[in-house]
Amino acid sequence: MHIAYVTETYPPELNGVALTVERTVRHLRQHGHQVELIRPRQAGEAALESRTELRTAGCPIPMYPDLRMGLAASGTLKRRFERTRPQIVHIATEGPLGWAALRAAQALRLPVSSDFRTNFHQYSRYYGFGWLSPVVHDYLRRFHNRTQRTFVPTRALRDELTAAGFERLDVVGRGVDTAMFSPGRRSSVLREQWGAGEGPVLLYVGRLAAEKNVALALCAFEAVRLQAPQARMVVVGDGPQRQRLQTEFPHACFVGVQRGEALAEHYASADLFLFPSLSETFGNVTLEALASGLPVVAFDVAAAAEHVEDCDSGQLAPPGDDKAFIAAACSLAWQHEHLAAVRENARAAALRASWKDVLTRFESRLADTVARSAGATAEEAAFAA
Template identity: 75%
Template sequence: MRIAYVTETYPPEINGVSLTVERAVQHLRQRGHVVELIRPRQAGEAALDTPQELRTLGCPIPMYPDLRLGLAASGTLRSRFERTQPQLVHIATEGPLGWAALRAAQALGLPASSDFRTNFHQYSRYYGFGWLSPVVQDVLRRFHNQCHATFVPTRAMRDELAHAGFQRLHVVGRGVDTTLFSPRKRLPALRAEWDASDAAVLLYVGRLAAEKNVTLALCAFEAVRMRSPSARMVVVGDGPLRRRLQSEFPAAHFVGMQTGEALAHHYASADLFLFPSLSETFGNVTLEALASGLPVVAFDTAAAAEYVDDCGNGLLAPVDAEKAFVAAACSLAWQHRHLAAVREHARRTALGAGWPEALGRFEACLAETLAAHAAGAAAGAILAA
């Protein structure tokens, strides 16, 4: 297949979407498909326009100045597609660049597929614009329903979106690198840095932003400390709330962004993973924590709903039940020395969720979308004749 892959986020940006998009592009190229990557260039990057990659203009996202929106006219992309001749346009994000790519594909009669990766309509309530949520959801629905297929990470997300009027939804899932993320990456020296040789270490990994609900994880840590003063909390990540959270929770260790082996060491050196977000479509960190042998405390949604076996490899709290989340964190933290079976279950769960299977489903769905479009075009030609 010849695929134009369009995304607003890509490394060197570091977030869950950018990293999974990079992995998908690499997989498709390794499988022999011709992939032209279209994305905004990041600060400090040179402009680039080759058959393999186009870096467009970009601008910072309001409230997220370290992330960028792509800017390109649909006519510019249409001219490019006429030159590069993709068979399929795949759009990973619904920003201005995604809309321009969709219009260009429609103008040329090309099939377009899309990913639903971010609950933007839910974000508005965390920034004081809850009344905008239905408007944002309507925009997302109109975008995705103009695509020939929309790929989602979980069955629950498919059902939720279908109920909201989204069409042509396909579950492709997500995966985890179980070689990188492993209990074997545990480092006593790192625990010593945290002054936690024998204390329970609670971990959060993710963006420090309002929609991630990080404050709840830190409040759970404070509750744990009431009975176990030696407990430690490690916060991996950065974002607009970091300075305020560091001020409000001085007992927690804020270690900033971690990637690769360093991130794997942080996971494996902790004892319990707290993930309080209610705005995720998936949450890759959940699988990374399980792969590292960490019991997970999360709400019963997104990846946790699919992979956390309540009382088996972690504990699930009902959605929005914050007291239940805190109680679950306390329960596991206070017995952290006796969770060997839970950790083993967590690792086994992740071993069944490798990237090859998820990327294989994604590739197959792209092929099916292209084949269905070709069949429809052929049928239309016969009718016209």
Template identity: 50%
Template sequence: MNTSDVCDALLVEHLPVPRPSLRVAVVTETYPPEVNGVAVTLQQLVQRLQAGNHQIQLIRPRQPLTDKDRDACDDELLVRGLEIPRYPQLRLGMPIKRALLAQWSRQRPDLVHVATEGPLGWSAVQAARKLRLPLSTDFRTNFHAYSQHYGIGWLRKPIAAYLRKFHNLADCTMVPSSDLLHDLSAQGFERLMVVARGVDTARFSPVHRSEALRAQWGAAPDQPVLLSVGRLAREKNLDLLTRSWNAMRAVRPDLKLVVVGDGPSRNALAQACPEALMVGAQSGDDLARHYASADLFVFPSVTETYGNVTPEALASGLAVLAFDYAAAAELIRHGDNGLLAPRGDETAFLQNAVDLISNPGLVEHLRERGRATTLTQDWGQIARQVEGVWHQLLAVRQPVVQA
């Protein structure tokens, strides 16, 4: 066999067989320029799927101040939305089951993917079942866990029952971590599959560290900066953030706290931490510079489905402390590339915070190792995983009882 024959054999046997492109209807109540984890990660996924030659129909609420001259996707269906109480910057999509039935009957998608569980998502689930379309969903937000933080804990069980019914109508539900899969499975959720979340390691990178930005914060080159990123709301456990900062300042009185984010608890946090720099919500390159220009990152929330800020902070080269669940449990090895406290153990969390600020050598080690961890979490790889789930679903789909 000559060299040409060998090359031909290698090409035939070892090159992956291209998967056919899919037409997928993606339904969501939130999408950029809205700033939240669901919106940002879904946009990353949609963009990578489009780059992979899949046809995406994006169905979402119209954002009146931003959608006049903007297309988020080549094929969009914009629907009426309703502001969410306490979160006026977010909207719920109104139900449009009849419109979806008409449109999907005219141009049938290969698959429907529903990312959110609001009225728009529910109508999409109902329309997909009516037309017997393959259906996948995402479990992205712990609404039932949030209820206890807003004085409506009595709604926890009804909300959980609704979410279970919603997702059990799907052929599969994607969840971002194995611990969440186990939690939901114990609650009666069916056909669950772990699909990781990605992180943009080019955008979130130590190369974006800005001494000019640090100077605006009043931070000297050798002065440590503690960063917090996320929605400022009760369910984010902001009291523990305050206590962690105070405990760390007992060791390093010059430690600065920079808070990125906005929400209904902003004023309360500003009053509890009057010396903190409250810089509001940031996005895009500005957000990346804020991450990279800090040194330490603590994430005290215990209500995340994943917690996108954890991989973003790791990718940006920060020393990260979080509770041992969701993204942190998936990505962090305690003492190697970050620090973990048992979920809900605030005493251990505070001790870890003190240990972190007390050991500059550990901080440098965690910063380097944390960045390296995220290099395997590229969004292109995640999109290929989702694509594989969908092709598997189409190949072996079992009928689901129509609602």
């Protein structure tokens, strides 16, 4: 297939969407597909227009100034698509660049697929713009309903969006690199740097922003310390709340952004993973923690609802029940020396989430979308004749 792949975010930006997009593009190219990547250029990057990549203008995203959104006229993309003739346009993000690509593709009657990856309508509530939530939700519904197929990561999200009027949804899941994220990367040197001793070490990985609810994980840590004063809390990541959280929770260890093997070592060297976000469509970090052999404490949503078995590979709290979340963290942390079976179950859960299966399924569904569109076009032509 010849695929135009449109995304507002791409490495070196560090977030779940960017890393998943990079992996997907690499998979498609390795399997013989021609992929033209269309994305905004990032700070320090030169403009580029080649057969395989177009870097458009961009600007910082409001409330997320370290991330960018793409800017391009639909006419510009239409002329490119007329020249390159992709068989399908896949849109990973719903920003201005994604909208321009959608309009250009529809003007040329090219099939379009999309990803629903981020609950942007929920984010507005965390930044004092709750009144915008229905407006953003309506925008997302109109955007995705103009595509032939929208990919979602979980069955629960499919059901939620279907009830809200979204159409033609397809569950493809998410995977995890179980070679990179593995209990075998546990580092005694790293634990010594943390002053961990025998633990327990609690871990959070992710953006330090309002919608991630990070303060709840830190409150849970403070509760754990009441009976386990030797406990440690390691916070991996950065974001607008970092300075405030460091001030409010001086006993936690904030280590900033970690990548690659360093990140994998941080996971494997901890004893328990806390993920208090309620705004995720998935949450790749949950699978990374499970792959590293960490019991997970999370709300019963997104990836945790799909991959964590309560009291088997972690503990799940009812969504929004902060007391239950804290109680679950305390329960596992206070018995961390007796959780060998839970750690094994966590690793086993991650081993069932194969990136190969996920990406092969995605590839197959793209091909099906192209075939269905070609059939519809032929039928329309025959009817017109």
